[in-house]
Amino acid sequence: MRWSRLASLVVVMLALVLAGALAGQAQRSTTLPQDVQSLIEAKGLTPDQVRAAIQTYVPPGKYDEYLMFSSGGQGGQVLVFGVPSMRLLRVIGVFAPEPWQGYGVGSEETETILNWRTKDPRLAWGDTHHPALSETNGEYDGKWLFINDKAGSRIAVIDLRDFATKQIVQNPNAVSNHGAVVSPNTEYVLEVTQYAGPFPFRYVPLTQENYNRHFRGLATFWKFDRGKGRIDVSKSFQIELPPYWQDLADFGKLESYGWAFWNSFNSERAIGGTLEKKPPVEVGASARDMDYLHIVNWKRAEELVAQGKYTVINGMKVIRLKDAVEAGILYLAPEPKSPHGLDVAPRGDYIVVGGKLDPNATVYSFRKIQEAIRSKAFSGRDDYGIPILKFDAVVAAQVKLGLGPLHTMFDDKGNAYTSLFLDSAVAKWTLGPPYNPPERAWKLVQKLPVQYNIGHLTAVEGDTTKPGGKYLVALNKWSVDQYRNVGPLLPQNFQLVDISGEEMKLLSNTPVGIGEPHLAQIVRMDRVKSWEVYPAGTNPLTMRPDPNAVKAGQQRIVREGRTVRVYMTAMRSHYVPDRVRVKRGDTVIFHITNIERTKDAIHGFAIDRHNVNLSLEPGKTETVVLRAERPGVYPFYCTEFCSALHLEMMGYLEIEP
Amino acid sequence: MRSPKVRAGRGAVGMPLLAAVLLAASLVLPYWQLTLYAPQYPGGLRVFVHLTHVAGDAQEVTTLNHYIGMKPLEEAAPVERAVAVPVVLVFGALAVLSGTLRGPWRWLLRLPLVLFPLGFFADLAAWLWYYGHSMDPAAPIRLEPFMPAILGRGVIAQFRTVASFHVGFYLALAASLVALYDLWRNRVQQERVRVRIGGPAEVAAR
CATH class of the missing domain: 2.130.10.10 (YVTN repeat-like/Quinoprotein amine dehydrogenase)
Incomplete structure (x- = not known):
């Protein structure tokens, strides 16, 4: 009896395994459904294009493999893209006001960062060129990002815990700069x-x-x-x-x-x-x-x-x-x-210089320099x-690549990639020993046309001691005919290139209509560990508890002579307090804490006609200082759609004559 | 050969002690869990009810509840939460003490520990009912008074809810069962002792 039961169990198990295997087989051998075939034919896609589309497609709710931090050019910002989808994930306000983030529009913290408290005149924009991720042992550590402003001789420090700018230093002795790089x-x-x-x-x-x-x-x-x-x-x-x-x-x-x-x-x-x-x-x-x-x-x-x-x-x-x-x-x-x-x-052994007006990449040997x-x-x-x-x-070598060689990045297989501005191409070439044996050293492998006038290029962790290979992005200055015309100011053209094989393959185009990015860096997603919400009552400038943060029940309005301090909380879907009455000539100081703890429960704080907008992410405390000058009753309200009763999240600032 | 009296006595303290330890351990564990699912909370929201506090996403659930005028979860059962620790320790101590006693005290003193899970359940049900029937009529969204599902599935607005006991409750239940089993086992043992030694008269004479 027991044996027969065991035997039947084995038979059932085997049948299940077989069925599973067959199902898997059936799935594998499936050809594309007819409607998919028709779509491909209707669009006239080549097999390479279909492959590229699948390679770069990230289904809803799935994540990219890499983050790309790009300069935002004259926009004065940093742009953050997902790679390989090339979707724009974030803009980080750096040298220019960025109202959505409440950056430089009323918050004491951000206006302090912008040096608007001390510098005259206020610089309202920046020319960002070269982002530089912080490194440990020559590899990106995903903690900080630095970027320069060429027009104001400034360097900014961005904290990747909250993807926000924390410090801007201006060079007192320099006029103009070109880039930031980290040791x-x-x-x-x-x-x-x-x-x-x-x-x-x-x-x-x-x-x-x-x-x-x-x-x-x-x-x-x-x-x-x-x-x-x-x-x-x-x-x-x-x-x-x-x-x-x-x-x-x-x-x-x-x-x-x-x-x-x-x-x-x-x-x-x-x-x-x-x-x-x-x-x-x-x-x-x-x-x-x-x-x-x-x-x-x-x-x-x-x-x-x-x-x-x-x-x-x-x-x-x-x-x-x-x-x-x-x-x-x-x-x-x-x-x-x-x-x-x-x-x-x-390995730190060669220094590659792009000739620009010379068709060569000139490679210097560090050892020879020392000698x-x-x-x-x-x-x-x-x-x-x-x-x-x-x-x-x-x-050590001069490698003839083509016209207008500019910037070089590296992969994990001993290859270098150099942008050729005049040729509008990316040149792939081999490094010398120890990356490659002498017979394969210093040779041009392939030139991939890009559209058009490439400036920088960037490969996955391609300027570190351990390049990642796989993808490269060409940052093209001109897009000419690549997009429908949207007026005479044309978008820049980012092009994603597959560098995993022997031959480079163009995968996708991404228009950038925010500024003219210069350099970008691509980092593995898992290296960047950012906060989902701020610890309760965090000052975004110090990243420590704000002494003026309040919890529920501690909200109050305090008058000290001609100064009125408002200790306010924001929570779905109300401010406490929501009525503030001051007199003309008073200085009003709002300390506002978002006391939510839920990811994405973000509130704004804007005051009618006062050039104020805050972005209050959960846990953040920010301060607004304003002079009550024009008597009236001004609504303040939440600018970040927070809930079904978002429109009701408001209050009034009364300024008595 | 060990005397039957000694064996019975030692066992009588060991099991109640185990029950008391189980109950005490439940102090740091959640008794009840409510999970809420809605489209904008892909991972769901979880509320854990402990004897001393509520944990998990209680703050978020309270935030949401204010739209229907429900009282903050953190404010429920203030007396119960305040006395939970001494009560559990006293109930445990009484149970241990009961092990050394005979006659009606033997089961009377451990009754609080035995009935503890039932008491928790009744109290939880009462608070859920109260929360569902004391909503602020001035709230932005008005709902008919309702009894939230104490176990199993329910629906509140766009939320699907799943409620279940958690490990703390099961520990308390285990404590209760251990204490009961100990009573039953002792009874059986005493019967045996009685049979072996002779008769009820002799036992009663001791």
């Missing part, structure tokens, strides 16, 4: 000037002689304090540079740790004068065949500062050019004709006394 353990954020200015900054008549003598470039090493999450100006330092136009920079890593590199153009020191029939800068600055790669030992510079060998100028510690040369901190190496991008290979410095293989010194290393002594 492998985020010890420093490096800001290099773009255009030279009088140094120290003052008025100097713009003549060639004055330019050569009084104008300077600057490299600023902003010290980042991880514990505080802030740039510490007192521990930052600058290195005075010749008045060439320093350009993109990168930090050395692994074997080149402790060094930094940036290139330059306009070593001609052209200053224009078009109305006086002098050549425009574009001509004057392109006269010579060579410009200078800057090679900098920042570890030694740090020691110099520790020894007190600096001059304080406008509150910044500056290592003077002469001292930098004397201490062996600064060297130059020739680089072909107005180069642009500069990128250090994953040349040791053996003093100098071809001379520039007008400012900086030793120039012999070109042949430091170059």
